[in-house]
Amino acid sequence: MIARLTAGLATLCLLSAPLLAQGAKPTDPQIAHIAYTAGQLDIDAAKQALDKSKNKEVREFAQDMVRDHTEVNKQALALVKKLNVKPEDNDTSRALTKQAAAKRDELAKLNGAAFDKAYVANEVAYHKTVNGALENTLIPSANNAELKSLLQTGLKIFQGHQQHAEHVVSDVK
Amino acid sequence: MRPGRISLAALVALGLLSVPAQAETIQVTVDKLEFAPVDVNAKVGDTIEWVNKDAFAHTATATNGDWNVTLAPKQTGRLVPNKPGTTDYFCKFHPNMKGRVIVTQ
Numbered sequence: 001m002i003a004r005l006t007a008g009l010a011t012l013c014l015l016s017a018p019l020l021a022q023g024a025k026p027t028d029p030q031i032a033h034i035a036y037t038a039g040q041l042d043i044d045a046a047k048q049a050l051d052k053s054k055n056k057e058v059r060e061f062a063q064d065m066v067r068d069h070t071e072v073n074k075q076a077l078a079l080v081k082k083l084n085v086k087p088e089d090n091d092t093s094r095a096l097t098k099q100a101a102a103k104r105d106e107l108a109k110l111n112g113a114a115f116d117k118a119y120v121a122n123e124v125a126y127h128k129t130v131n132g133a134l135e136n137t138l139i140p141s142a143n144n145a146e147l148k149s150l151l152q153t154g155l156k157i158f159q160g161h162q163q164h165a166e167h168v169v170s171d172v173k
Numbered sequence: 174m175r176p177g178r179i180s181l182a183a184l185v186a187l188g189l190l191s192v193p194a195q196a197e198t199i200q201v202t203v204d205k206l207e208f209a210p211v212d213v214n215a216k217v218g219d220t221i222e223w224v225n226k227d228a229f230a231h232t233a234t235a236t237n238g239d240w241n242v243t244l245a246p247k248q249t250g251r252l253v254p255n256k257p258g259t260t261d262y263f264c265k266f267h268p269n270m271k272g273r274v275i276v277t278q
Contacts, residue, residue: 064266071228071246156206157229160267167268 025141026090032080033087034096034138035151038130039069039076041100045126048104049119058116061123061168065161072154079150092133100126113172120168127162131155198222201272203231203244206264208272215276221252232265233272241265 026034046062046069053059080087103122110118134155142148196218202209204226215221223233225244233242233250237260242250244264254276264270 068229068266075228153205156269157267160206160264160269163268164266 028143028147029085029088030090031138031142032085033089034092036073036076037093037096039073043069052115055116057168057171068157079146116172120165120172123165124169127158131158200224206267206270212273215254217254217278223250233262234265236261
């Protein structure tokens with residue numbers, strides 16, 4: 001329930017960002033920034049989990065997140081360099097960052113099983129939000145074919161993470 | 174993987190295991206989070222080879238727990254099925270990646 005509410009709020013947060021509310025499509029430099037930021041925020045969340053959690057499955061999941069998102073972002077950086085695109089900060093990136101900081105503070109107060117549950121529940125919600133943004137806004141708005149293709153691969157990876165996180169949620173219950 | 178192959182070879186050499194004269198190698202490509210082909214047909218003793226073209230780590234993990242093949246980035250993993258049957262498998266890290274191995278005698 002809480003996870004669902006959080007996901008709903010996050011989606012609302014994304015949709016209400018002026019960037020999208022204006023009906024203006026994000027540009028490629030903005031899309032690159034959003035995608036990179038989303039990955040980096042999940043790496044930060046995983047690092048917090050690796051600091052705090054003692055649960056083997058949760059730690060393995062967090063390590064998977066660090067590994068995959070680091071690789072996606074490495075590819076994203078290589079691509080923007082190749083395309084000579086400068087990622088541009090924007091309201092959606094800022095909204096994601098702000099929300100992640102709030103979640104990090106909230107999780108910092110929890111320990112043990114309570115932390116594990118809250119972390120993986122948020123991972124489900126977070127990936128759901130990012131996948132929705134990728135599917136509905138970022139991929140359709142991307143102009144460059146290589147950027148679009150990287151976002152599509154990213155979407156498949158993050159959908160995999162969402163399913164993986166759902167599985168971990170059912171295990172740490 | 175290697176010890177498994179050696180012991181299998183040893184069993185074959187000792188005539189303890191009947192393997193078709195020409196065991197084949199069947200390749201599955203892992204690219205952009207997809208197993209291709211999704212369905213793989215093999216005979217007992219053949220080698221199934223997953224060629225991971227992704228820069229991401231994957232696994233080929235039997236849903237029934239019979240086997241688990243680790244597929245490091247840009248590496249190849251192998252399985253020599255030792256009994257007939259149909260086994261669904263998935264990637265532990267990205268469970269949306271799915272495939273099936275169909276083994277006949």
